[in-house]
Amino acid sequence: MQxxxxxxxxxxxxxAKAFVLNKIPVAQIFGRNETELQKISSELNxxxxxEKPEDADLYLICVSDSSVENVSELITKTDCLVAHTSxxxxxxxxxxxxxxxxxxxxQTFSKSKDLEYSKIPFFIETENEEDQKTLTELALKISENVMESTYEKxxxxxxxxxxxxxxxxxxxSRAKEISDAQEIPFDYFLPLIDETVQKIHEIDPKSAQTGPAVRNDKRVLELHENLLKDExxxxxxxxxxxxxxxYQLP
Amino acid sequence: MQxxxxxxxxxxxxxAKAFVLNKIPVAQIFGRNETELQKISSELNxxxxxEKPEDADLYLICVSDSSVENVSELITKTDCLVAHTSxxxxxxxxxxxxxxxxxxxxQTFSKSKDLEYSKIPFFIETENEEDQKTLTELALKISENVMESTYEKxxxxxxxxxxxxxxxxxxxSRAKEISDAQEIPFDYFLPLIDETVQKIHEIDPKSAQTGPAVRNDKRVLELHENLLKDExxxxxxxxxxxxxxxYQLP
Structure with missing residues (x-):
């Protein structure tokens, strides 16, 4: 499959990287931004x-939502499958x-941050069963979590x-803005942040809630409001x- | 030290658990709630x-902020050090x-969730250097991150x-409410949540921002608003x- x-x-x-790492050939990466394309091209070979998208069996449109419609017009071939990633x-x-x-x-993707692709859930919707099978098999080469999903879902x-x-x-970001202004290293908060997330792997977030608001501690809430402004x-x-x-607090 | x-x-x-695990003797755990005290007492021995706090060199008041003042009155001894944990x-x-x-x-503490105590930052403030030394040494038996801190900080x-x-x-919690209502398992989101947090160990959160708002994608923002209500x-x-x-978006 091209x-x-x-x-x-x-x-x-x-x-592209997930495909290459899992030995799925990518015939071409096509786009507008030559500088970025060149970087990806040389890193992933x-x-x-x-200028022109290569002839293919599957086109994966990975552009911002607002560009999907325009970009989709560039594919003039009819006997092919086109998927967007929005x-x-x-x-x-x-x-x-x-x-x-x-x-x-x-998943949240940043170029500068490596990812473990095998954990990413993929949601697939197609027009017919054969395409569903094609995309599911493709996704299963990358990840162990592949599901069907309607647009509604x-x-x-x-x-x-x-x-x-x-x-x-x-x-x-807002937390760091507060700590930066007081010259408190944001690193102090990383164990707390890690624990906040580890917790919800085990406990329902609603039961895991801590802090002055859920304790209905009005003194602290007022104190904090006086330390804050704007957004x-x-x-x-x-x-x-x-x-x-x-929590239906009074 | 008692x-x-x-x-x-x-x-x-x-x-109490961090102390016991690090072989720091705790003379007594004192409080109002007999059921909870009994549980802790039998688990940690x-x-x-x-009824009455034991005579001690150091009292650690671990109660909700709104009770600290009242609870502090129960300590009638004068030649001792009292610390609150607020x-x-x-x-x-x-x-x-x-x-x-x-x-x-x-740190965020829930009884039902185990913790790695050695990573918890402890912030200590005292009236004199000797007490500062005492509490710092105590905290260093539990954690590798112990710092001095004023009330202002x-x-x-x-x-x-x-x-x-x-x-x-x-x-x-609010995210899970949305996915629950659509019968989408919240587990799907755990790799995304883990990655969101792993990212900020490496990238400034301001640079790591993704999503429709920072892309200023008004169509998606409007679509989402129509799916939501109330809080x-x-x-x-x-x-x-x-x-x-x-991000100073227009």
Whole structure:
């Protein structure tokens, strides 16, 4: 099977790398950004082009959600399978007479951070069973967690991921902003952060909740509000209110 | 040195356990809740009382912030050192003629979750150098990370911890609420959550940010808002706005 990866961002890079590491040949990596393509191409030893996508059986569109539709128009071939990797787009967003599918890896990708690909859940949606089998087998070469998923479900998977990953990371950024301003090394907090996450491997997060809000400790909540301002204060109030509601505190 | 631990909650239990595991004798665990005291006492083989604190050189008050002041009144002895374990109280909150101090372990404690005590940062504040030495040496028997800290600094350490731990855990709860409602197993998200945290051991969280908000993907943001309601919607809007401000998005 001839595979072309389209894109040169975090997802394109990591999927290409996962394929190469698992000895799945990638015929080409295609995109706009020549500098990034060149880097990926030389690291992974995959041909690249920023002019014309190679003829292929499977195109994997790994570009930002807002570009998927436009990029999908570049594939003029009809007898092929095209998958996008977005968590929040229906496969029908793609424009073309080819068979459409979704190949969604549930993970946060940064080029500078290595990943253990075998643990990444892949969610697959296709138009027919044969394509489902093709993409499932492909994903199973990378990961042990491969599942079918409709667009309806995928939307919620992506939304959950935003809370559990993107927002969590932003809280780390705001936390670091607070500690940096006091010249407290952020490294102090890493054992606490590690434990916060290890905990939910064993305990339901609702039962694992600690801190002043769930204790309904109004003195501390007020003290903290006085130390905060702007967005961090808004976050503080919003999250405390949400904790209050979840635990039905007075 | 004769040590008495006061309290029967998460912090009391884990400090008692850390002491016992590191062969530091605990003379007594004292508190109100006989059931909990009995459990800790029989697990760790420490005498307990819910009537009268034993005579000691060091009392460690491990109760909720709002009870520290009241509990501190129970210590009538004057020639002794008393430490509370709160992140957000000055040592002067304690009422008594004894020497006052703070012994603050930066970690999230749940009785049902084992901990690696050697990684917990301890922050210590005392009235004089001798007490500082005593508490530092004690903490060093448990952990390799022991530091001095003023109340001013401790307040901010605790506040940072609320963002990096308590709020993060609450986001996991809200995330799980979303996935539960769609019958999506929360286990799917654990590799993503693990990676989110592993990342910040290597990359500054501000550089590690991914997701629709930092990409300023208005279509996805709107789509998600339509899937949410109540507190989760408030969290979604507040955190996206904060991301928008941090990255100066239009």
């Amino acid at each position: 595979i072309v990866i389209i894109g040169s961002g975090n997802v394109a890079y990591h999927l 995959i041909p690249f082009s920023n 968590g929040s787009l229906p496969k029908e967003i793609m424009v073309g007479a080819y068979r459409k599918s979704s190949f969604y890896p549930l 995928r939307k919620y998977i992506h939304l959950t991921a935003v809370f559990a990953c993107n927002f969590v990371n932003h809280l780390f 961090s204060l808004d976050i503080y109030k919003t999250l405390n209110l949400s904790i209050k509601k979840m | 040590i008495v631990i006061i309290g029967s909650g998460n912090v009391a239990y884990h400090l 420490i005498p307990f009382s819910n 992140g957000s109280l000055p040592k002067e909150i304690m009422v008594g003629a004894y020497r006052k101090s703070s012994f603050y372990p930066l 401790r307040k901010y350490i605790h506040l940072t911890a609320v963002f990096a731990c308590n709020f993060v855990n609450h986001l996991f 989760s919607l408030d969290i979604y809007k507040t955190l996206n706005l904060s991301i928008k401000k941090m």
